[in-house]
Amino acid sequence: MTTAIDATGVRKTFGRTVALDGLDLTVREGEVHGFLGPNGAGKSTTIRVLLGLLRTDGGDVRVLGGDPWRDAVALHRRIAYVPGDVTLWRNLTGGEVIDLLGRLRGGLDPARRAALVERFELDPTKKGRAYSKGNRQKVALVAALASDADLLILDEPTSGLDPLMEAVFRRCVAEERDRGRTVLLSSHILSEVEALCDRVSIIRQGRTVEAGTLSELRHLTRTSVSAELAGPPDGLARLTGVHDLAVDGNHVRLQADSDRIGDVLRVLVESGVRSLTSSPPTLEELFLRHYRDEADDEAGAAR
Amino acid sequence: MNAYAGTATLTRLAFRRDRVMIASWVIGITAVVLGSAKSFASLYDTPAKRASLAQSTNDNASLRAFYGPVFGWDGTGALTAWRFTVVGAALAGLMAAFIVVRHTRDDEETGRHELVAAGAVGRRAPLTAALLTACGAGLALGLAAALGLAAAAQDGAGAWVFGLGLAAGAAVFGSVAAVTAQVVETGRSARGLAGAVLGAAFVLRAAGDAATDDASSPLVWASPLGWIENARPYAGDRWWVLLAPLGFAAVCAVVAYTLAARRDLGAGLVAGRPGPPVGSPALSGPFGLAWRLHRGALAAWAAGFVVVGGVYGGLADSVADLVKDNQAVTDVITRMGGQSRITDAWLASAVSFLGLLAAVYAVQCVLRLRGEETSGRAEPVLAGAVGRTRWAGSHLAFAALGPAVLLAVGGLAIGLAHGSRAPELAGAALAQLPAVWTVAAAAAALFGLAPRATGAAWALIAVCVALGMLGEAIQLPQAVMNLSPFTHLPKLPGAPVELLPYALLTAAAALLGAAALTGTRRRDLAG
Numbered sequence: 001m002t003t004a005i006d007a008t009g010v011r012k013t014f015g016r017t018v019a020l021d022g023l024d025l026t027v028r029e030g031e032v033h034g035f036l037g038p039n040g041a042g043k044s045t046t047i048r049v050l051l052g053l054l055r056t057d058g059g060d061v062r063v064l065g066g067d068p069w070r071d072a073v074a075l076h077r078r079i080a081y082v083p084g085d086v087t088l089w090r091n092l093t094g095g096e097v098i099d100l101l102g103r104l105r106g107g108l109d110p111a112r113r114a115a116l117v118e119r120f121e122l123d124p125t126k127k128g129r130a131y132s133k134g135n136r137q138k139v140a141l142v143a144a145l146a147s148d149a150d151l152l153i154l155d156e157p158t159s160g161l162d163p164l165m166e167a168v169f170r171r172c173v174a175e176e177r178d179r180g181r182t183v184l185l186s187s188h189i190l191s192e193v194e195a196l197c198d199r200v201s202i203i204r205q206g207r208t209v210e211a212g213t214l215s216e217l218r219h220l221t222r223t224s225v226s227a228e229l230a231g232p233p234d235g236l237a238r239l240t241g242v243h244d245l246a247v248d249g250n251h252v253r254l255q256a257d258s259d260r261i262g263d264v265l266r267v268l269v270e271s272g273v274r275s276l277t278s279s280p281p282t283l284e285e286l287f288l289r290h291y292r293d294e295a296d297d298e299a300g301a302a303r
Numbered sequence: 304m305n306a307y308a309g310t311a312t313l314t315r316l317a318f319r320r321d322r323v324m325i326a327s328w329v330i331g332i333t334a335v336v337l338g339s340a341k342s343f344a345s346l347y348d349t350p351a352k353r354a355s356l357a358q359s360t361n362d363n364a365s366l367r368a369f370y371g372p373v374f375g376w377d378g379t380g381a382l383t384a385w386r387f388t389v390v391g392a393a394l395a396g397l398m399a400a401f402i403v404v405r406h407t408r409d410d411e412e413t414g415r416h417e418l419v420a421a422g423a424v425g426r427r428a429p430l431t432a433a434l435l436t437a438c439g440a441g442l443a444l445g446l447a448a449a450l451g452l453a454a455a456a457q458d459g460a461g462a463w464v465f466g467l468g469l470a471a472g473a474a475v476f477g478s479v480a481a482v483t484a485q486v487v488e489t490g491r492s493a494r495g496l497a498g499a500v501l502g503a504a505f506v507l508r509a510a511g512d513a514a515t516d517d518a519s520s521p522l523v524w525a526s527p528l529g530w531i532e533n534a535r536p537y538a539g540d541r542w543w544v545l546l547a548p549l550g551f552a553a554v555c556a557v558v559a560y561t562l563a564a565r566r567d568l569g570a571g572l573v574a575g576r577p578g579p580p581v582g583s584p585a586l587s588g589p590f591g592l593a594w595r596l597h598r599g600a601l602a603a604w605a606a607g608f609v610v611v612g613g614v615y616g617g618l619a620d621s622v623a624d625l626v627k628d629n630q631a632v633t634d635v636i637t638r639m640g641g642q643s644r645i646t647d648a649w650l651a652s653a654v655s656f657l658g659l660l661a662a663v664y665a666v667q668c669v670l671r672l673r674g675e676e677t678s679g680r681a682e683p684v685l686a687g688a689v690g691r692t693r694w695a696g697s698h699l700a701f702a703a704l705g706p707a708v709l710l711a712v713g714g715l716a717i718g719l720a721h722g723s724r725a726p727e728l729a730g731a732a733l734a735q736l737p738a739v740w741t742v743a744a745a746a747a748a749l750f751g752l753a754p755r756a757t758g759a760a761w762a763l764i765a766v767c768v769a770l771g772m773l774g775e776a777i778q779l780p781q782a783v784m785n786l787s788p789f790t791h792l793p794k795l796p797g798a799p800v801e802l803l804p805y806a807l808l809t810a811a812a813a814l815l816g817a818a819a820l821t822g823t824r825r826r827d828l829a830g
């Protein structure tokens with residue numbers, strides 16, 4: 001067994017809304033997998049399918065070797081989950097909820113629980129209604145991290161945490177990975193994904209548009225080049241793989257597909273290079289490109 | 304003035320959000336008043352009958368405690384006002400208290416208040432809007448009831464005092480709720496506290512009326528409901544007495560504003576106490592959780608059943624005295640209770656009433672399940688090693704067994720207050736269970752098979768209540784009466800026990816329950 005989650009061609013519709021439209025997701029055992037996509041892309045829906053809370057309309061899903069719908073109870077002993085929106089029972093304290101959720105999963109480690117409560121600076125004696133959003137999230141995080149689950153499924157777990165707590169969260173996830181746990185982390189915080197994730201999947205409108213390690217993905221992206229030339233450039237516009245070309249006298253700015261950078265340099269050298277800066281693609285740009293394509297698609301569809 | 308900026312907008316918004324609720328209260332209470340005016344008109348159609356009713360009520364301390372003394376008996380209007388001035392004002396007060404808490408403490412709890420407070424809205428605007436909405440609803444109720452009663456009694460003057468009395472009840476308990484909403488941190492406790500004040504006002508009045516037969520006891524004058532009683536519609540029309548409750552409401556409103564200015568948003572004067580930092584061993588599965596979530600409500604309901612059972616049981620002997628000379632009334636009670644001995648008939652109608660209340664409790668338990676689902680609290684539970692059946696079962700267990708506890712307690716209370724036959728009456732009350740279960744299982748089936756329509760379970764309750772409370776009195780055809788499972792139960796105590804209806808109803812409940820669980824296992828969970 002080397003895959004913790006293996007989903008292929010998953011479809012899920014809510015009435016007329018197609019939430020998942022042939023989604024693929026592979027998470028290997030022991031990795032931290034980033035799960036990204038714009039609002040409404042279907043991340044939470046996918047996670048709810050993986051937990052057997054929703055039934056699919058098509059496709060295959062295996063989680064830890066089992067069928068998440070049929071084997072839900074058995075699988076859930078090995079899965080810990082932090083929802084994106086944590087709602088607590090108003091008359092239960094945070095400490096009680098942590099213990100309850102842990103016991104529902106088959107128990108949690110009291111020493112780890114105590115350590116995590118300390119690290120997240122959580123007051124476990126407050127009643128559910130008295131917690132802020134971030135503190136509610138901490139309750140769910142402590143319950144999940146203190147358990148002995150093989151697979152952690154975290155749906156935007158840090159959206160309410162302050163930067164200090166966000167750092168604690170990162171250290172905790174790194175420790176979990178070192179202990180051999182598998183983590184599926186849905187997030188909109190790119191620095192968090194970059195810091196934690198071995199591989200990522202990007203989805204859009206219910207479909208997987210990109211999946212791989214971060215360096216593989218970087219490879220697919222564009223390098224920005226800015227150069228001061230001896231004379232006006234020649235032939236750049238004709239090159240495939242050149243985007244957003246801006247020529248201002250002898251000054252050139254452009255984006256080049258990463259596997260075309262050699263061709264671009266050759267053309268630039270022909271005109272004589274005075275100075276050159278090239279910046280490697282950031283994850284930001286990669287995501288923005290995928291996210292923006294959607295906006296473009298929608299604009300196109302609307303027209 | 305700046306502090307009130309935005310009040311008009313907020314009031315309009317509140318009326319929009321509450322229009323269905325307010326309309327239901329107004330129509331419901333007016334319909335009950337009109338229905339009873341109608342039956343007073345037909346059952347007490349001669350001055351002699353009315354005088355005898357007044358005489359026997361005023362001579363009987365427990366009847367005076369429950370209904371108040373009869374101040375006047377020269378027509379239908381006077382009798383209806385006797386029966387409903389205090390009860391109607393209390394119901395109007397309940398409506399107003401709900402409205403005020405909903406737009407103050409509830410909104411603070413859910414964060415809606417913050418959204419509003421951040422806009423161009425004065426400090427005092429939300430509370431003012433809530434009070435205006437409650438008073439507006441009270442006036443609407445008073446107007447509808449007054450117009451209806453004036454028409455039914457063919458006598459207008461007293462009807463206006465009656466309507467004003469209802470509106471005064473709304474003003475008093477709406478502003479009491481405005482105070483309680485400042486004092487405690489949750490809407491639930493604010494409603495509970497306001498309800499307790501209302502209950503205390505009712506008990507003071509009842510004690511005073513038990514002591515004197517002309518509502519002159521200081522206890523009566525210590526209760527806002529006693530003031531409203533003393534407005535005496537159709538019997539002197541002392542409308543100026545109503546200035547007292549209005550003044551009281553104004554004082555409460557000032558107190559509420561003062562408290563509101565002194566506390567932080569979201570906080571109460573009584574701070575929430577911290578709880579245990581770890582879960583006790585009992586809190587370890589879905590059933591442990593369900594017990595924590597349901598136990599408070601179950602205890603409160605049980606207390607309510609003791610009170611209701613006690614009142615019915617305590618009145619049992621007086622009722623026989625009261626109606627012994629009026630054949631028409633005896634006929635109605637024996638039709639509802641289904642027997643010839645008037646005391647048994649009264650006890651049987653008490654037992655049926657407890658059955659309906661138990662069904663309300665059971666439906667609430669089922670709706671709790673839906674609430675857990677839609678609020679997202681079910682998700683982390685079901686993401687644990689908990690099957691759907693166990694999760695749903697943990698709440699449905701309360702829908703099934705909670706009514707058994709309540710009915711046993713209520714039946715015993717009837718018996719103890721009546722002074723005899725307690726075990727028999729507990730048994731009679733428990734015999735309501737198959738019908739209660741049928742209603743609860745139907746609600747659960749809605750939850751399992753058509754979750755969005757779970758709220759329609761209230762319609763089931765409404766049908767059962769309407770048929771059970773009014774069906775016999777207005778002599779609906781049997782085919783319509785058969786729609787309610789409660790119609791099929793033998794009227795205990797007194798009637799012969801037949802097993803077949805119990806078996807059939809239990810089987811229906813089991814089938815519906817099985818459908819509910821199957822549906823719950825198969826469907827998507829809302830999130």
Ligand SMILES: Nc1ncnc2c1ncn2[C@@H]1O[C@H](COP(=O)(O)OP(=O)(O)OP(=O)(O)O)[C@@H](O)[C@H]1O
Pocket residue numbers: 014017018019037038039040041042043044045046084829830
């Ligand atoms: N129960 C439901 N009924 C109807 N539509 C739904 C339901 N749940 C999700 N959807 C729709 O499915 C789509 C995917 O939603 P989902 O919550 O999975 O998005 P997401 O990727 O988690 O977004 P976000 O980043 O905002 O959390 C959305 O269009 C949403 O409106």
Ligand SMILES: [Mg+2]
Pocket residue numbers: 043044045084155
């Ligand atoms: Mg989401």
